[in-house]
Amino acid sequence: MSATGHVLALNTGSSSLKYGLYRVDGDRCEALLTGQTDGPADADPLAGIVDALSKQSLPSPDAIGHRIVHGGPRVRKHARIDEAMMTHLDEARAFAPLHVPPAVDMVKRCKERFPDLPQVACFDTAFHASMPLVAKTLPLPADLREGGIERYGFHGLSYESIVRQLGDGIPSRVVIAHLGNGASLCAVRDGRSVDTTMGLTPTGGIVMGTRPGDLDPGVLLYLMRERGYDAERLEKLVDREAGLKGLSGGTSDMRKLHAMDNEASKLAQDVFVHVARKQIAAMVASLGGIDLLVFTGGIGENDAVTRDAILAGLQWIGDVPSRVMVTEEDEQIARHTWHLTPT
Structure with a gap:
């Protein structure tokens, strides 16, 4: 990995998309463009983002990062998106049906428009993977808990950012x-x-x-x-x-x-x-x-x-x-x- 690169960060909601192009240099992160799109589900927000980058003569992204609310029971770390990860994300739809499906659809759209760019899934559940057993355990029979029913926690990227800022x-x-x-x-x-x-x-x-x-x-x-x-x-x-x-x-x-x-x-x-x-x-x-x-x-x-x-x-x-x-x-x-x- 080179020291500096440009990342398109996508935060997909159920009816809107927050986005930003960031220049990342080590741990430093500079916003070059940020915005939000709202509109019908059948519109292509990526077209608008690409157009905005072009109009402002900004560099094309070197990678794309996605906020994924839930990775299901088997994915608790931020990770590159490959075919195996797509399978996990499809399985995770059941855990957060309001949030995960539009995010997965956005990953697929990005793959079509930017086929050569690496994509990364950043999970809101990752920050809470450190919770002790007593905090994550829900009072249910063992066979249900073994199937992945537990306290996962969310807003992890937000909490990470606060911890980072506190230093x-x-x-x-x-x-x-x-x-x-x-x-x-x-x-x-x-x-x-x-x-x-x-x-x-x-x-x-x-x-x-x-x-x-x-x-x-x-x-x-x-x-x-x-x-x-x-x-x-x-x-x-x-x-x-x-x-x-x-x-x-x-x-x-x-x-x-x-x-x-x-x-x-x-x-x-x-x-x-x-x-x-x-x-x-x-x-x-x-x-x-x-x-x-x-x-x-x-x-x-x-x-x-x-x-x-x-x-x-x-x-x-x-x-x-x-x-x-x-x-x-x-x-x-x-x-x-x-x-x-x-x-």
Whole structure:
């Protein structure tokens, strides 16, 4: 691998694509172009990205890195994408059906447009591979656990980026709150994940924009038995209709909720704050104390009202130092991709 290269980092969502072209030199990463595309699923966002690179006379990428939310039970490290990896990614669709399929489709599109470029999969689950058995184990029979049902954890690239930014001076016990449309918390001891809120899928944990977070499984059984919900209907409920959107009766955008003045919007905000406080306390318990609380993600970085409300309910812990830090997921993708790209 040469010292310097240009990496196209792709962060594929269910209905949008964040992208960036980065010049990577060792561990340094410089953004040359960043953007986001939104549009119909049948559009080709790569064409727009290539056009943008050309118009700004930017270099073509030497490699492409993808954020992949879930690699399934057999892939827990960032890795080059080859045929064997594509098989693993296809299997991982079942673990995160909202996130993995569009990302896999993007890998295939890139292969068609850039057939000679190496591609790398950067997994949100990788950072949490260090969790101890007691934290990753779900209370289920052995035959189910042996089939890969465990707590995986997500937002790993975001947590990696915070740990990297904190550097050698990182305190021993850090709780990181990645709060956004997707939201989770992570307990970090000496730079390594030891507990987190999301579980087998990115649906669990704290309240999110359209996802409920932790939910009594009896609720789902009730809906199946009494309301006739099948797996597809349940999936739609927990991925797209719950969380802030379900509580407010229409919006998952915290900024809009702040601007609204009705009982439903207030309830949505209060529930979000209440659950975040409880789960921060749970992460503190896993660490045996706390030296620093970091807020990141769209809400964590930009919403002082919500941050202050969360902190106000944690005063019983004592004087907890807190920081707001910008997540650098896409830069992490670029670094990992270049480090895994051969000469």
